[in-house]
Amino acid sequence: MLEVKDLKKHYYSGLFQIKVNKAVDGVSFRIEKGKTLGLVGKSGCGKSTLGRTVLRLLEPTEGSIIFDGKDISGLKGHSLKYLGTRMQIIFQNPESCLNPKMKVYDIIAEPLRLHRLCAKDKELERIKELIEIVSLNEELLFRYPKELSGGQLQRVAIARILSMKPELIVADEPTSMLDPLVQAQILSLLKGLQIKFKISFLFISHDIKVVEWMSDEIAFMEKGKIVNFKTVSR
Amino acid sequence: MSENIKMTEKLSMNEKKLSLWRFGKNRLALFGILFIAILCFLALFAPYISPNDPFVQKLDKRLLGPCHEFPLGTDEFGRCTFSRVIYGTRISLGIGILVVAATSIAGTSLGLLSGYKGGLFDEILMRGVDVMLAFPNIILALMIAGLLGPGFLSVVLSLSLTQWPVYARLVRGQVLSLKKRDFVEAARALRPSNFYIMRKHILPNCMEPVIVLGTLEIAHVIIFASALSFLGLGIQPPTPEWGSMLKSGIPYLRTYPHLCFIPGLMIMLTVFAFNFAADGLRASLGQYTKQEVLDR
Amino acid sequence: MRISSPSTQLLSVEKLNVSFKTPKGLVKANENISFEIKEGEIFGLIGETGCGKTTLGKALLRLLSNNARTEGRIVYRGKNILSLSEKEMRNLRGKEIGIMLQDPSICFNPVLSVGSQIAEIYRYHEGMKKKDAEKKASEMLELVGIDSSRKSEYPHQFSGGMLQRVMMVVALALKPRLLIADEPTKGLDPDIKLQILEIIARLVRKENSSMLLITHDLDVSTKLTDRTAVMYAGEIVEIGKTATVISDPKHPYTFALLHSLPEKGLMNVSGQSPSLIFPPSGCRYHPRCSNQLVDCSKTHPTLLEHVDDHFARCLFSEKNSKNVKREPHLIPDTPSPGCAEVGIRHC
Amino acid sequence: ISGENDETAKGDSFVENSQDLIVGISSDVNNWYLDKFADGDARFVWSQVYETLVRLDSNLNIIPGLAESWETPDNGTTWIFHLRKNVTFHDGTPFNADSVVFSYSDKSYVRQAVLKPIKSIEALDNYTVKFVLQKPMPLPFYLTHVAWPIMGPGCLDKAGNFIKPVGTGPFKFESQKKDQEIVLIRNDAYWGNKSLLNKVSFKIIPDPSTQVMAFENGELDMIIKVPEYDVKRLEAKKSIQVQKKLSTFTDFLQFNCDKTPFNDTKVRQSVAYAIDTKALVNDILNGVGKPAEGRPYSPNMMYSEPDLKTYSQDLDKSKALLKEAGWEDSNRDGILEKDGSPLNCTLLVSKGAWAARHTLMAQVAQEDLRKIGMNVEIQVLDEGAISKLEGMGNFGMILRTGYFVWGPYPKHFFIHHSKSPYSHYHNETYDQLVDAADSTIDPQKQKELYYALQNFVIKEVPAFYLVHEEKVVATGPSVKGFVITAEDPWLDLSGVYLERK
Amino acid sequence: MWKYIANRLVMVLIVIAGVTLVSFFAMYLAPGDPAELIALERYGQDLDKSQIESVREAEGLDAPVYFQYFIWLDHLLHLDLGRSIITSDDVLEEILLKLPATIELTVAGLLISLLIALPIGVLSAFQKNILLDNCCAFFSLIGISIPNFWLGILLIWLFSLTLHIFPSYGYGSLSHLALPALTLGISMSSITARLTRASLMEVMEKEYILAARARGFDEYTVVLRHALKNALLPVVTFAGMQLGYLLGGAVIVETIFSWPGIGKLLVDSIFARDFSMVQGCVLFIAVLFSLSSLAVDILYAVLDPRIRYDMYE
Numbered sequence A: 001m002l003e004v005k006d007l008k009k010h011y012y013s014g015l016f017q018i019k020v021n022k023a024v025d026g027v028s029f030r031i032e033k034g035k036t037l038g039l040v041g042k043s044g045c046g047k048s049t050l051g052r053t054v055l056r057l058l059e060p061t062e063g064s065i066i067f068d069g070k071d072i073s074g075l076k077g078h079s080l081k082y083l084g085t086r087m088q089i090i091f092q093n094p095e096s097c098l099n100p101k102m103k104v105y106d107i108i109a110e111p112l113r114l115h116r117l118c119a120k121d122k123e124l125e126r127i128k129e130l131i132e133i134v135s136l137n138e139e140l141l142f143r144y145p146k147e148l149s150g151g152q153l154q155r156v157a158i159a160r161i162l163s164m165k166p167e168l169i170v171a172d173e174p175t176s177m178l179d180p181l182v183q184a185q186i187l188s189l190l191k192g193l194q195i196k197f198k199i200s201f202l203f204i205s206h207d208i209k210v211v212e213w214m215s216d217e218i219a220f221m222e223k224g225k226i227v228n229f230k231t232v233s234r
Numbered sequence B: 001m002s003e004n005i006k007m008t009e010k011l012s013m014n015e016k017k018l019s020l021w022r023f024g025k026n027r028l029a030l031f032g033i034l035f036i037a038i039l040c041f042l043a044l045f046a047p048y049i050s051p052n053d054p055f056v057q058k059l060d061k062r063l064l065g066p067c068h069e070f071p072l073g074t075d076e077f078g079r080c081t082f083s084r085v086i087y088g089t090r091i092s093l094g095i096g097i098l099v100v101a102a103t104s105i106a107g108t109s110l111g112l113l114s115g116y117k118g119g120l121f122d123e124i125l126m127r128g129v130d131v132m133l134a135f136p137n138i139i140l141a142l143m144i145a146g147l148l149g150p151g152f153l154s155v156v157l158s159l160s161l162t163q164w165p166v167y168a169r170l171v172r173g174q175v176l177s178l179k180k181r182d183f184v185e186a187a188r189a190l191r192p193s194n195f196y197i198m199r200k201h202i203l204p205n206c207m208e209p210v211i212v213l214g215t216l217e218i219a220h221v222i223i224f225a226s227a228l229s230f231l232g233l234g235i236q237p238p239t240p241e242w243g244s245m246l247k248s249g250i251p252y253l254r255t256y257p258h259l260c261f262i263p264g265l266m267i268m269l270t271v272f273a274f275n276f277a278a279d280g281l282r283a284s285l286g287q288y289t290k291q292e293v294l295d296r
Numbered sequence C: 001m002r003i004s005s006p007s008t009q010l011l012s013v014e015k016l017n018v019s020f021k022t023p024k025g026l027v028k029a030n031e032n033i034s035f036e037i038k039e040g041e042i043f044g045l046i047g048e049t050g051c052g053k054t055t056l057g058k059a060l061l062r063l064l065s066n067n068a069r070t071e072g073r074i075v076y077r078g079k080n081i082l083s084l085s086e087k088e089m090r091n092l093r094g095k096e097i098g099i100m101l102q103d104p105s106i107c108f109n110p111v112l113s114v115g116s117q118i119a120e121i122y123r124y125h126e127g128m129k130k131k132d133a134e135k136k137a138s139e140m141l142e143l144v145g146i147d148s149s150r151k152s153e154y155p156h157q158f159s160g161g162m163l164q165r166v167m168m169v170v171a172l173a174l175k176p177r178l179l180i181a182d183e184p185t186k187g188l189d190p191d192i193k194l195q196i197l198e199i200i201a202r203l204v205r206k207e208n209s210s211m212l213l214i215t216h217d218l219d220v221s222t223k224l225t226d227r228t229a230v231m232y233a234g235e236i237v238e239i240g241k242t243a244t245v246i247s248d249p250k251h252p253y254t255f256a257l258l259h260s261l262p263e264k265g266l267m268n269v270s271g272q273s274p275s276l277i278f279p280p281s282g283c284r285y286h287p288r289c290s291n292q293l294v295d296c297s298k299t300h301p302t303l304l305e306h307v308d309d310h311f312a313r314c315l316f317s318e319k320n321s322k323n324v325k326r327e328p329h330l331i332p333d334t335p336s337p338g339c340a341e342v343g344i345r346h347c
Numbered sequence D: 001i002s003g004e005n006d007e008t009a010k011g012d013s014f015v016e017n018s019q020d021l022i023v024g025i026s027s028d029v030n031n032w033y034l035d036k037f038a039d040g041d042a043r044f045v046w047s048q049v050y051e052t053l054v055r056l057d058s059n060l061n062i063i064p065g066l067a068e069s070w071e072t073p074d075n076g077t078t079w080i081f082h083l084r085k086n087v088t089f090h091d092g093t094p095f096n097a098d099s100v101v102f103s104y105s106d107k108s109y110v111r112q113a114v115l116k117p118i119k120s121i122e123a124l125d126n127y128t129v130k131f132v133l134q135k136p137m138p139l140p141f142y143l144t145h146v147a148w149p150i151m152g153p154g155c156l157d158k159a160g161n162f163i164k165p166v167g168t169g170p171f172k173f174e175s176q177k178k179d180q181e182i183v184l185i186r187n188d189a190y191w192g193n194k195s196l197l198n199k200v201s202f203k204i205i206p207d208p209s210t211q212v213m214a215f216e217n218g219e220l221d222m223i224i225k226v227p228e229y230d231v232k233r234l235e236a237k238k239s240i241q242v243q244k245k246l247s248t249f250t251d252f253l254q255f256n257c258d259k260t261p262f263n264d265t266k267v268r269q270s271v272a273y274a275i276d277t278k279a280l281v282n283d284i285l286n287g288v289g290k291p292a293e294g295r296p297y298s299p300n301m302m303y304s305e306p307d308l309k310t311y312s313q314d315l316d317k318s319k320a321l322l323k324e325a326g327w328e329d330s331n332r333d334g335i336l337e338k339d340g341s342p343l344n345c346t347l348l349v350s351k352g353a354w355a356a357r358h359t360l361m362a363q364v365a366q367e368d369l370r371k372i373g374m375n376v377e378i379q380v381l382d383e384g385a386i387s388k389l390e391g392m393g394n395f396g397m398i399l400r401t402g403y404f405v406w407g408p409y410p411k412h413f414f415i416h417h418s419k420s421p422y423s424h425y426h427n428e429t430y431d432q433l434v435d436a437a438d439s440t441i442d443p444q445k446q447k448e449l450y451y452a453l454q455n456f457v458i459k460e461v462p463a464f465y466l467v468h469e470e471k472v473v474a475t476g477p478s479v480k481g482f483v484i485t486a487e488d489p490w491l492d493l494s495g496v497y498l499e500r501k
Numbered sequence E: 001m002w003k004y005i006a007n008r009l010v011m012v013l014i015v016i017a018g019v020t021l022v023s024f025f026a027m028y029l030a031p032g033d034p035a036e037l038i039a040l041e042r043y044g045q046d047l048d049k050s051q052i053e054s055v056r057e058a059e060g061l062d063a064p065v066y067f068q069y070f071i072w073l074d075h076l077l078h079l080d081l082g083r084s085i086i087t088s089d090d091v092l093e094e095i096l097l098k099l100p101a102t103i104e105l106t107v108a109g110l111l112i113s114l115l116i117a118l119p120i121g122v123l124s125a126f127q128k129n130i131l132l133d134n135c136c137a138f139f140s141l142i143g144i145s146i147p148n149f150w151l152g153i154l155l156i157w158l159f160s161l162t163l164h165i166f167p168s169y170g171y172g173s174l175s176h177l178a179l180p181a182l183t184l185g186i187s188m189s190s191i192t193a194r195l196t197r198a199s200l201m202e203v204m205e206k207e208y209i210l211a212a213r214a215r216g217f218d219e220y221t222v223v224l225r226h227a228l229k230n231a232l233l234p235v236v237t238f239a240g241m242q243l244g245y246l247l248g249g250a251v252i253v254e255t256i257f258s259w260p261g262i263g264k265l266l267v268d269s270i271f272a273r274d275f276s277m278v279q280g281c282v283l284f285i286a287v288l289f290s291l292s293s294l295a296v297d298i299l300y301a302v303l304d305p306r307i308r309y310d311m312y313e
Ligand SMILES: Nc1ncnc2c1ncn2[C@@H]1O[C@H](COP(=O)(O)OP(=O)(O)OP(=O)(O)O)[C@@H](O)[C@H]1O
Pocket: A011, A012, A013, A021, A023, A041, A042, A043, A044, A045, A046, A047, A048, A049, A050, A206
């Protein structure tokens, strides 16, 4: 499904753009369809950067990203657009990952409208369907994100992504800001979705126990490089 | 039980309503809004409200005190001060709104682009902003108005040319911090056009400070414009403008101080109202420190 | 459980109510909180975000913001903290009760060097000379494993973990009888986390002080504390010896909390944290509870002793366990007309 | 106490009083040398330091100055001046014929701008100077002007650079703080009646109303230009003395006759009918001044025709004239149009304090002209800025006062002469009339020509004359012995002394 | 910190370069041909074309605009701001002549504003007396809203015309300074007071103030040692901006009170259409302002350890 070869991402900074921060420095791995690769490492070792580069939200400095048999590392402009529906990301901080000026309904409907995934008159139906999947209450649809709790927000974020039927989801510490009870809810939701929709996950966390529970294989990262792989036996 | 329902209602009060509620609790802000409304009314219906033609001179009725015919007396040409003050709202509000509209649109778009695009464009624009802001306060406007020659257009132009950087800088700062927020990243993951992200996700989130700033700026612009007129570089007599009315009242300061006091008072109250309104807006849009909101 | 003999009791909180006035309504952050801490004891307080743990910790030292309203009694060594004068309070703070606030990165004055902020305490409270105080500060820093040469640096030059340690030094500088540690390990990498906790525990035990450890990390609580209270929606829902609370939780929330960890099977509990402005009727936990009874949504359960020294606030356990002593914890927490006699404090 | 010039009588009583007079003026002296024109209030200061060959008394009669007498052997082409003896400059050097030659050398402004017809100046002996002109001219009148006085060669250093003002006047230059203050002290070696004052300080306060405030607060002893509005109030105060006198200046609206709409005589005439100069004086100027009604110069000057047919406001006539000229209100907006373009024009007004009344007068004129359908835009500018716009021909009207006026001699007509740099009117008949009038010295002939000129201006209206200026000087309670003169940029402080309480 | 200062210095240089650019090209906003303007001044009213052309050539006005700019810049670097078109005085000399008066006025204004603002700001932030606090807030809002030209006239009316305490115009003594400095000071103090108040209130809400209290310090120590320095930091930065406010305000105040400073020179030159003088004044003021904000930034860096150390490393 996804294969990453020798991926590098360097940040340049300073007045003359000469300081280099090798956030991701030559990383290779693969993820099969419907499987989860866990990614653990210390804070600042480059996990988030890797996740975003894989999605092409950041320009890779070097290396290739092969998604569904196609190298997407060099794609530009319009041809990138189709990736939009197929690969998605969930963020760590539920409070900042939703536009505070949009109502929940519009947040979920946004991808549908942007990619014309659904006829205008079927929109409401589809959204109801989606929030049912993530077990949210319908009455929340017309609230603003500020009026929702962390767990609910994360569910909204998931519902929004599900509307595109993605094949790969990068989950960047999706539960680290949540309480244990809510974390449990979200993790089981994600697991359920994976089984139901055959979604591949790149699951990032620094909590090894969570990653162990979620993943089929775990990659350990240190200073921009993957130092070890471990298969989880069940 | 009924109390419980009321409280639940309050809970379900969404952010917008809460803002309104906070605004409503701020009496000074309400006063501000009310006064602005009155000014707008005066400006719109000046011909119907004012008892006399603000231009017509009655040389035999110069420098009168308040009387039946002239509620606030007459000026050195026997023109009705009251009518002139009322017509003055048109000019002041007009300049304020025009300049703020122009600068906020231009400044916001530039700041938005600059903050979002980054790179060389951003660098150049921000240096440009720095340069504009390196001219203190009203000095650049003074120079431009002086070069263009006096008049309504040149006041509007000179203030517009000098006030836009304030917005550009504010908006750019907002955009830079918004850009780091995950929801923008999330929107980017949908791969829409940059324009879409700016319009849909970034712009709405930086509107609140822009609105507050715009309200404050109206106050500033009104002061600046009347200062220009006061110096003789802005609106020229006989057009009734508060700043120039104030100036032409100076020779009569000893004997008819109200010729200076009334237009000055109008400027102050107007600016006052806009400042209050901005304060109220800022508080109700939650841009205060926690404590200040709780204090209210 | 019997009320402990006065000699061993350091602090007791009786029917503490804290509420915040906000534009959205009254936030009832602490309701009817009653517990006690004995001398030399490490007492844990766990609960989810926003349930009122920090509020409780600050209330003990009267450090809440102006919009807070505190009622009840907090008895520290025979004195009711809530009725002390500001001056007496100052003598208590730092010297008798130390506190480590939740986020160390914002708890230091950014324009004063770390060393001077430690030395200041000695100079102020013990009247030390500047030199001595600074020497003492260096010693203390070394004690928590920070090179004393860094004492002239400023807070922003320290990492989060180091600041936690400095916080600790500051809180323990005057050897308080009681240390309130509010989430001393939040946001730290796992290995540093343990390190810090070990240092704290060591220092506390050395001085034979007591500690109130606020956390939402069950692991930490299990490892360190003698007794634990579990808070939910501003109330204590379970309180007892840590070992018994962990091994045999009497409240479904505690149970769910324990089993929500991945290694314990990631038990899925529906619903979300309740609002503190409009808490659910009856048992606060009932909307999320898997074994709720008809009464749960109507009757507000009291905190009752189920086993020795193990109290819980749950109708279900009440019904199911045989040897519940129908004897409420400390003082019955039926709504009382007011707390006038125990000193109401309006800030 | 009487104002007699009995010096011994006053000698003692003056000892207690510091004889330091403080006078308010509105602009600084920017140059002290003859290569530039002294403008604005600078001339009040010049008139204390420098003196002219010929002088005027307070009623504009010619009297001897530094020249004791003069003659013209050939009816105006050659002029011989006999100089006063025993006069010394402030630096101690004697005043003689050479200094006259020096003062009117061809480097001087006056030679370059006004006295172009001078062929030569020569010293016949130490105290006699001969001026030879290209054509007959009444030269003594010209030499009364304060702005081209006699300067000592000591003004210059050896390299020919100006160092300090050296004149023969009753006061010597002491110090100057730019835009703040000029201090003069008494010239003890003065040839005439020595001043009773020790020191005169001129404080520069540009804003006339500020001047009045300062005067009333006692910060000034004397203000030379009292704003018309304040005259009545000051007059009512017992302690303050206000003196008024019709001066030689007349305010006028000068038209740009090179451009529409004012290239049409009918339009100019209609302006003349539209403006009510009587109301101007009586209402706006509080009765200070005299309505000119188109009369080109003040009646106290030479050859003023008593029976001149002047204008008075007549809006119907005015409108009719405009209609004749083709201006009509076709779109009913109150402003007339011709060939699709509206009747707009600019009116330049000087910001300077020289004539603060102008901004007021301009607004009244504007309102009057609006009544006949002319849209006037007022631009208040500095003198320099006005002359620039004027040079570019970029204006409709200018409100100005007193150009080319010195003494009672009506040189003023030259302003509309084609050769004048300020002229925006070109008419051969007029030019010939002016030339003829200026090159005759026969009083009878002069009179005829000047009468003709006055009638011409009334008929053709190259400019519309509004108000004859009345000069108003106010002196504070301690100032005694001051007598106002009719000539404007001239301040006569002889006989003035202070009596402070 | 050195890096920070170097960084700021580079920025200021860039800004000053920009300022010269703006000052130079602003002149093109004026209607009319500059050569013609100069020629008019030089040769009087009746010009012919050849005179204009000769001026154009002599003044280098026939060269391309950017070339002219560089020549002008070269003159600038040699501290040559040119000569006034009207009086042909040396522009820089004229400005330096007026500088002391402006500095006197602005410094007095600044002092007055701080004298009024700091106590009000501190008082209203600490006094829990709602009425007093509201009064302070209200008056500082009035202060912000009052146009300084009106304030100046009110002061003249009150102190000069009615009470006869201070003179209404002029320069020289302390009593002359009183009204202009008051006008400038009062109108600025309100902003400073507001800022001080807001800043103190914000600081007093900070967790480290709570932490200091938790250490058992008395309120005096908490406020003086922990709050005040932090709270005054933004006030210091603001002092830089204040200078701009002062300079801008000085233009108007100097005009009202006939104060012989740069501001009045600027206004007078604008009316006289003395473009080179206007250009010089504006440029001078802007550069002065930039340099003083640089100084304030450096001061800030010295005061605030977050910048003093490593922030820009
Ligand atoms: N936009 C950026 N510009 C420059 N450097 C960056 C940027 N984003 C991240 N970095 C740097 O790249 C490195 C890796 O950061 P990254 O966010 O990927 O770490 P992480 O493993 O996700 O950490 P955490 O667990 O704290 O989220 C860090 O050193 C960080 O400082």
